Amino acid sequence: MALKTAKMAEQLELFGCIQCGKCTGGCPVARKTTLNIRDLIYHMLVDSDMDLDVHEDLWDCTACFTCVERCPKDVQPAELVIALRGELVEGGRIPETIGTALMSIFRQGNPSSMARQDRDLWAEGIEDSLEQAKQAAQEGCDLLYFVGCIPSYDTRVQPVARALMRAFEKADLDVGVLGTDETCCGNEVRRMGEVGLFEMLVEENGEILRSVGARRIVSTSPHCFNTFRNEYDLADADGDPMEILHYTQLLARLIEEGELTFGGSLAAEDGEKKLITYHDPCFLGKQNQIFDEPRAIIEALPGAELVEMDRNRERSLCCEGGGGRMWVEGTNLEERLAFQRVQEAADTGADVLAVACPFCLLTLEDAVKVQGLDEQLQVMDIMELVDLVLEEDVSNPADEE
Amino acid sequence: MEQQPRIGVYICHCGVNIAATVEVEEVAEAAADLPGVVVSRDYTYMCSDPGQALIKDDIREHDLNRIVVASCSPRMHEPTFRAAAEQAGVNPYQVEMANIREQCSWVHKDKQQATEKAKLLVASAVAKAVHLEPLGDREVDVTPGVLVIGGGIAGLTAALDVADTGLPAYLVEKTDHLGGRVADLNCTFPTLESVSDLLPPLIERVQNHPNVTLFLNSEVKQVDGYVGNFEVTITGTADQEEEVLEDRTASVGSIIVATGYDVFDPDRKPEFGYSDYPNVITSLEMEERLLEGDLSVNGRTPERVAFIQCVGSRDIQLGNPHCSRVCCMYTAKQSRLVREMLPDAEVTVFYIDVRTFGKGSEEFYDDARGTGVRYRRGNVSEIYRKPGEPERVVLVAEDTLLGQPVDYEADLVVLAVGMEPRDTTNKISQLLKLPRSADGFFLEAHPKLRPVDTAMAGVFLAGCCQGPKDIPDTVAQAKAAASSALIPSIRGSVPVESATAVVNQELCAGCGMCVEACPYDAPALDQLWCVSRINPVLCEGCGACAATCPSSAIRMQHFTAEQVLAQVDALVSS
Numbered sequence: 001m002a003l004k005t006a007k008m009a010e011q012l013e014l015f016g017c018i019q020c021g022k023c024t025g026g027c028p029v030a031r032k033t034t035l036n037i038r039d040l041i042y043h044m045l046v047d048s049d050m051d052l053d054v055h056e057d058l059w060d061c062t063a064c065f066t067c068v069e070r071c072p073k074d075v076q077p078a079e080l081v082i083a084l085r086g087e088l089v090e091g092g093r094i095p096e097t098i099g100t101a102l103m104s105i106f107r108q109g110n111p112s113s114m115a116r117q118d119r120d121l122w123a124e125g126i127e128d129s130l131e132q133a134k135q136a137a138q139e140g141c142d143l144l145y146f147v148g149c150i151p152s153y154d155t156r157v158q159p160v161a162r163a164l165m166r167a168f169e170k171a172d173l174d175v176g177v178l179g180t181d182e183t184c185c186g187n188e189v190r191r192m193g194e195v196g197l198f199e200m201l202v203e204e205n206g207e208i209l210r211s212v213g214a215r216r217i218v219s220t221s222p223h224c225f226n227t228f229r230n231e232y233d234l235a236d237a238d239g240d241p242m243e244i245l246h247y248t249q250l251l252a253r254l255i256e257e258g259e260l261t262f263g264g265s266l267a268a269e270d271g272e273k274k275l276i277t278y279h280d281p282c283f284l285g286k287q288n289q290i291f292d293e294p295r296a297i298i299e300a301l302p303g304a305e306l307v308e309m310d311r312n313r314e315r316s317l318c319c320e321g322g323g324g325r326m327w328v329e330g331t332n333l334e335e336r337l338a339f340q341r342v343q344e345a346a347d348t349g350a351d352v353l354a355v356a357c358p359f360c361l362l363t364l365e366d367a368v369k370v371q372g373l374d375e376q377l378q379v380m381d382i383m384e385l386v387d388l389v390l391e392e393d394v395s396n397p398a399d400e401e
Numbered sequence: 402m403e404q405q406p407r408i409g410v411y412i413c414h415c416g417v418n419i420a421a422t423v424e425v426e427e428v429a430e431a432a433a434d435l436p437g438v439v440v441s442r443d444y445t446y447m448c449s450d451p452g453q454a455l456i457k458d459d460i461r462e463h464d465l466n467r468i469v470v471a472s473c474s475p476r477m478h479e480p481t482f483r484a485a486a487e488q489a490g491v492n493p494y495q496v497e498m499a500n501i502r503e504q505c506s507w508v509h510k511d512k513q514q515a516t517e518k519a520k521l522l523v524a525s526a527v528a529k530a531v532h533l534e535p536l537g538d539r540e541v542d543v544t545p546g547v548l549v550i551g552g553g554i555a556g557l558t559a560a561l562d563v564a565d566t567g568l569p570a571y572l573v574e575k576t577d578h579l580g581g582r583v584a585d586l587n588c589t590f591p592t593l594e595s596v597s598d599l600l601p602p603l604i605e606r607v608q609n610h611p612n613v614t615l616f617l618n619s620e621v622k623q624v625d626g627y628v629g630n631f632e633v634t635i636t637g638t639a640d641q642e643e644e645v646l647e648d649r650t651a652s653v654g655s656i657i658v659a660t661g662y663d664v665f666d667p668d669r670k671p672e673f674g675y676s677d678y679p680n681v682i683t684s685l686e687m688e689e690r691l692l693e694g695d696l697s698v699n700g701r702t703p704e705r706v707a708f709i710q711c712v713g714s715r716d717i718q719l720g721n722p723h724c725s726r727v728c729c730m731y732t733a734k735q736s737r738l739v740r741e742m743l744p745d746a747e748v749t750v751f752y753i754d755v756r757t758f759g760k761g762s763e764e765f766y767d768d769a770r771g772t773g774v775r776y777r778r779g780n781v782s783e784i785y786r787k788p789g790e791p792e793r794v795v796l797v798a799e800d801t802l803l804g805q806p807v808d809y810e811a812d813l814v815v816l817a818v819g820m821e822p823r824d825t826t827n828k829i830s831q832l833l834k835l836p837r838s839a840d841g842f843f844l845e846a847h848p849k850l851r852p853v854d855t856a857m858a859g860v861f862l863a864g865c866c867q868g869p870k871d872i873p874d875t876v877a878q879a880k881a882a883a884s885s886a887l888i889p890s891i892r893g894s895v896p897v898e899s900a901t902a903v904v905n906q907e908l909c910a911g912c913g914m915c916v917e918a919c920p921y922d923a924p925a926l927d928q929l930w931c932v933s934r935i936n937p938v939l940c941e942g943c944g945a946c947a948a949t950c951p952s953s954a955i956r957m958q959h960f961t962a963e964q965v966l967a968q969v970d971a972l973v974s975s
Contacts (some may be wrong), residue, residue, distance in 0.1 A: 018715075020753040021799035026672070026907030029800070030806045039804055070672065070782050072716040310786045314671045347788065 001091050003050045003084070005043070011317070012080055015074040017041050023067035023077040028318040033060040037077040038065055044080065058084050060330040061093055063191040063323025064282035069314070085099075085193025094192075101327040102194050105201075109151040109183035111327060112376045119180045122151055122158040123219045129165050130177060137176030137212050140237065142252075143168070144176050144214035146228070148221040149184050150326075150358040156365070157358045161220055163387035164247055170390060181208060187227035187283075192324035206232055213237030218245040220383075221283035222357045223322065229288065246284055248356050248382060252293035255300045264389035267303030276385070277307050277350035279341065279364065280316035281357035294356045297382055302389055307348045317341050321359030338367035346377050353379045406437035409465040410523060411456060413447035413472035415502055422506035424516040428471065431520045435527045437523050439463050448478045453485040460489035467491070469528045471499040471523045490565045492535035494959055499526035521972055528971035531962045536899040540594060542940050543629035543654040545890040546571065547883070550621055550829070551659035553581020554872060555864025555879040557603050559657045562883035564612035568890050571618045571651040572607065579604045582865075585685055586693040589872055590734040591765035608814070609848070614651070622648065624832055625922075627939055628859025629654050629895040652894075655859045655886040659879065660829060660842060662820040664864035665713030672783045673816060678794055681784060681814045684728070687735050696742060696813060699792060703812035706739050707796055708732045708750040709781045714819030715753070723840045723867040725810040725819030729756045732817045733769040740772040749775045749809065751798055759871060777809075778802045784814065820869040833860050833880055834920065842868045859895075861886045900959035901940040902947050906932050908954035915946035915955060 009015065017038075024030045024038040037059040043050055052058075058081055067077040088094055094102075101111040108116045123130035137144060145168065151161040168175045186201035209217065215236045219225045225246040228234060234242035254260035266274040276298050284290045291313045298306045311317050320330075320337045342364055345353040353368070355361050358381075365379040410432040414420035425443040430581050433441035438819050440463050447470055459465055470489060471480045475498040483493035499522040509515040519522075547563040548558045552574030563570035569626070578584070588595045607613050622636040633651045667675040667683060675681050680698040682690075690696055691789060696703060710732060714725040736748050755776070757763045783797040787810060796809040822841035823829075830837055836856050838844040843866050846854035853861050863882035865877040889895045902923070904915075911931035915924040923939035924946055926932070935946070935955075947957035 016717075018753060019801055020711075021779035021801040022782040023799075024801075024806060025779060025797055025799040027806070031808075036799075036804060038799060038801060066782075072711070072718060072780075074717045243734055310788075312676075315674070315785060344788070 001052045001088070001093060003052055003087050004326070005045075005047055005050050008080075008083055009044045012076070012083060014041050014044050014080065014262045016075050017045065018073055022070040022071065022072065023075075023200070026066045026070045028064060028066065028337050029060045029062060029320070032335045032337075033057050033330060035060045037061075037081065038082060039082075040250065041075070041077060051259075052084060052088055052091075055084065057331050058088065059324070059328050061267060061323050061326050062282070062318050062320050064318035065287050066282070066318070069286050072135060082193055085191075086195055087193075089193040089195075095328045097310055097327045098192055098324055100219060101324070102189065102192065102197060105184045105186075105189060106197055110153060111184060111188065112149060112153050114153045117180055119152050119182060121153060122161045123165070124158070124162075126162055126165055129169060130179070133165070133177035134179045135177055136174065137178055137214075140213050141176035142174040142215050143216045144178070144209065144212050146217055146224055147177065147182060147221040148219055148224045148358065150362070151220040152182070154358070154362065157220075157361060157381075159387075160358065160361070160381040160383045163381075163383040163390075164220060165258060166390060167254075167383070167386060171254050176212060176214060178208065181352055183208075185224040185227050187223040187231075188324050188326070190227070190231065190323070191322070200309045202232055206234065209234055209242075214242065216243035216245055218247050218250050220247060220358060222246055222281045222288070223359065225279070226283045226287055246288075246290060246293075246356070248284070248294040249290060249295060251386065252296045255297060260301075262302050262386075262389040263391055265303035266301055266385065266389060273303055273305040274352060275307050275348070275350045276301075276304050276352045276354050277309050277345050278312070278354045278356075278382075279309070279345065279356065279360055280313055282316070282318050282322060283362050285313060285316055285354060294354075294382055296388065298354060301385055304385070307350050309344045311344065317344070319363040321357075321363040326359060326362075327386070336363075338363045339371055340372055342367045342371055342377065344378075346373050347359070351376075351378060352385065353377055354382050355379065355384060356382050404466050406467055407439045407463065407465050408435075408437045408458065408467045408527060408530050409459045410435075410438055410441040410469045410470060410527060411452075411471065412443040412501075412519075412523070413452070413470065414443065414445045415472060415506075416445065419472070419502050419506040422509060422512055422515045423501060424512065426573070427516055428501075428519045428523055432469075432523050432527065435524055437531050438527060441467060447472050448481050448922075453481070456482070456485050457489040460486065460491055463781060465491065466495060467533055468496045468962050469499065469523065469526045469530050469768050471501045471519065471526065473502040474504075477813070484652045494536040495530070495533045497526045497530040497533060499523045505851055505879065515653050525968045525971040528967040530966045532961070532967055534958070536958060539892040539897045539899055539937065541629055541897055542894050543889045543892070544631075544652045545569070546653040547886045547890065548573065548631065548633050548650070548651055548653045548656045549659060550656065551581065551661055551864070551898070552576075552579040552617075553659060553661045553864060554583045554600070554603070555661070555875045556581070556657070556659035558864050558876050558879035559659060559883040559886070560607055560613055561603070561610065562880055563689065563887060564610045566887060566891070567577070568887065569612055569653075570610075571614045571616065571633070571635075571653060573619050573621055573635055575618070575620055577618050579607065579617075582664075583872065585688060587688045588734070590730045591759070591761040593734070616649065619649075621829075621832060624656070627897075627921075629889050630938075631656055631859065644896050653732045654890040655861065656833065657861045657863050657879075657882045657886050658829060658833065658855075658866055659863040659882075660866040662869065663823050665818040665821055667816050667818055669719060670712060673709070673781075674784045674786075674794070675816065678784065678786065678814075680792070680794060680812060681816065683816050683818045684731055684735065685818070687815045691735065691738055691742075694742070696739065698768060698813055701792060701812065702743065702746075705745055705809075705811045706736075706743070706746050706748045706813045706815070707781075707809060707811040708736055708748075708749065708815045708817060709796070710752040710817045711780060712816040712818045713821070721819065721821060721840070724756065726756070727869060727871045728763055728817040728819055730759065730765065730871065732761065732815070733757070733766045733774075735815060736774040737772050738770040740774055747775070748773070749777055749811075751777055751779060751781050751796070751809075753778070753780050779807070782820075783808065820865055823866065826866070830873075833857055835860060838868075840868065842866060853878055853885055859886075859889060897938055898940065898942045900942040900957075901937045902935050902942070902944065902955050904933050904935055905954045906930070907958060908952045909933050910952050910954070911952065914949050914951065918945040918949040920945065
């Protein structure tokens with residue numbers, strides 16, 4: 001399948017490229033696969049045709065956007081990968097598993113081939129809260145909680161969503177949930193190159209989200225947060241722009257304002273603090289510059305101590321879960337970045353590797369098991385840590401002195 | 402007495418710049434029929450000597466009293482045509498220009514429409530020309546002397562050149578010492594001359610010069626006046642609280658700005674971990690280490706030294722689109738010195754392009770590579786600490802010539818930080834009303850023809866405040882600025898704008914709105930008569946007051962209501 005390069009090179013303004021190599025240099029997958037984004041740009045500029053069939057490695061990109069962050073000329077290299085994937089999608093030449101995920105999103109509103117009517121499964125045990133929140137969404141609410149596909153269906157991530165609901169209740173927020181009306185946000189859909197489906201989701205979701213009229217929206221996943229913040233145009237009942245929040249932003253604010261307090265402690269019986277290291281998700285950190293709020297939450301947890309990995313914040317190493325990589329293995333199965341990442345976390349001596357993203361939670365927890373680190377390192381979402389100290393009564397021995 | 406208008410119209414081809422898009426002959430023919438036009442011609446280059454001769458000959462032959470030139474922007478050649486007209490006996494203020502290049506041929510594609518627009522612009526200029534009035538030349542006396550702001554190598558050089566003419570130079574320096582950034586360097590490229598040989602003699606001369614008045618720990622607080630007669634207030638810097646200096650004043654004919662640059666703060670590129678790793682340093686910190694002759698990190702002699710080019714330069718995302726012009730050369734210098742000091746160390750430079758344009762620079766770069774410095778094409782994306790070896794870092798890059806990602810281990814990393822506009826640029830820009838270019842540095846009046854002049858008459862630029870440059874270029878510019886700044890003092894008087902605003906005292910209600918509107922403080926309210934009076938020496942002819950005046954009491958000469966309305970009528974009537 002041959003692509004005429006000229007039009008795309010112009011549309012993506014690739015001519016700004018000075019071939020400095022910061023994109024490929026910083027690309028986390030360039031070291032393990034043949035994907036070389038700098039080289040792709042060069043060929044887009046100097047060749048009139050590009051044979052896409054030889055570029056199976058296009059599916060290796062995690063859409064972490066490190067290349068976009070590093071590019072001194074603002075070229076946005078990752079957008080070329082997305083556009084080329086778009087050509088492959090258009091031509092029907094996509095990995096089978098990607099096709100399945102996209103089809104499932106189109107039919108069931110989630111990538112996991114689960115039934116749409118089962119989207120409320122996450123709320124097991126807090127059905128009353130869910131019903132109340134669904135009612136609130138119908139009648140109009142201040143805050144709309146967008147649960148997201150993975151937290152809705154994946155049993156490992158569901159507790160994160162339930163913990164969030166408990167925190168909202170404790171802080172006495174006027175929160176609404178869409179329930180089975182909630183549909184995939186489309187963040188990964190766009191990054192897999194399915195522009196048509198993405199635009200359809202933006203339109204349909206936009207209509208539903210605006211109809212609630214909420215002043216602000218909060219999501220479990222940085223991926224939903226990213227697309228709502230940067231690719232949707234959401235407004236509240238008054239037509240003002242909706243405030244788009246990741247849950248770590250909302251919680252950090254609630255804690256700072258004293259609206260959310262903790263009763264328990266993470267410290268051991270002997271008072272020793274739990275050492276927690278934090279992994280910045282690409283879609284929260286690099287792409288949206290939210291570095292401080294997750295750390296502020298961890299530091300506010302009683303009995304917790306934050307230890308940093310060397311590669312943190314802007315230099316956080318991608319877990320390889322984004323950009324559709326949850327549904328396609330890529331060309332190098334053996335060397336997972338997540339393996340490297342959990343080793344870095346273990347080297348800090350931390351007890352817990354905290355994350356703030358459903359994909360990171362799944363990829364890193366898997367890596368901890370494969371690497372045999374599960375005895376020493378636990379992978380937890382920040383929300384699960386919060387949940388541990390939310391309700392416990394104040395007579396916890398670690399807290400008494 | 403009213404002259405009968407006799408207008409000559411000249412349509413310039415500007416080679417193909419205009420003629421390729423505008424039918425110049427057709428425009429010239431159309432202009433011939435306009436009221437008052439006696440002669441109308443087109444010519445390849447009106448600004449050339451034969452072009453100007455054409456105008457002068459016509460003036461004499463046809464007894465012309467007004468000239469309309471349709472060519473480029475008046476910013477470019479209005480002075481040229483005014484001078485030509487004056488030589489042939491026409492008042493320079495009876496020359497009008499129609500801009501059919503920047504505002505027509507360069508921005509349009511359709512030849513027919515561009516031609517029609519050019520005709521309109523010419524008709525409009527002719528309509529104004531009918532009403533043009535002669536204005537006289539005006540001159541004011543000059544207070545001899547030059548104020549130099551900034552005591553770096555640019556300011557020192559400029560002050561010395563001024564003082565050596567026998568005229569007073571006032572040198573204002575913010576810190577307690579002279580020498581600026583150059584004083585922080587070890588040695589200079591491409592000669593490896595030591596700064597300690599270069600700078601102290603210069604400083605000593607300035608300090609001992611009878612014509613230099615030195616203000617250390619001082620800043621310019623206020624500037625009043627105009628070219629030829631500036632009144633400058635100098636105040637003590639804020640950090641010298643214990644010994645607060647009283648405000649002092651200086652009266653000068655011109656001002657040279659030589660305020661230098663800021664060094665890029667590498668913390669704005671957090672991916673390099675500058676604040677996290679002691680062995681990641683800036684090039685200026687490297688100068689200090691080279692001067693001390695100690696390159697060790699935590700007592701260990703580095704085995705692998707890496708340089709990263711373009712840190713904070715050529716970076717649109719950071720808002721620094723410019724090349725800093727010195728980093729390639731100082732990196733060649735430093736890498737070469739490291740090779741000499743540590744012959745066993747591997748020295749690698751990561752670069753995007755190597756730019757060695759100065760005299761002797763490419764040769765110096767050749768020599769640096771000759772000492773064994775490895776140049777690898779590809780800029781570093783990130784630095785992290787090598788796991789298990791905390792003294793060593795890993796540079797994450799792509800060698801773009803190999804087309805392969807590389808993880809380069811190093812014990813010492815030097816970030817070639819670039820230059821940025823000083824944080825005080827805005828303050829000085831407001832103080833002296835100096836415009837800035839897109840890169841944030843001060844804007845010169847013309848990049849080629851008036852490189853040290855500014856939009857403000859009598860204010861000149863020297864050194865890196867105008868843009869990054871090396872020491873030879875800085876010194877050359879300082880000498881140029883000194884020479885230009887001396888012109889008013891040596892000439893003794895300065896011509897001032899004749900197209901000034903005048904107040905009709907009968908109509909003026911003394912409301913003071915012109916005082917508010919004027920950016921040059923030219924109008925002042927006469928408290929006794931309760932009318933506004935405009936100081937013609939301060940007036941720059943911008944017209945803000947005339948446009949603001951609710952009583953239409955201000956007449957903007959050369960842009961009178963009559964003239965401008967005639968121009969507009971010509972545009973809309975066809």
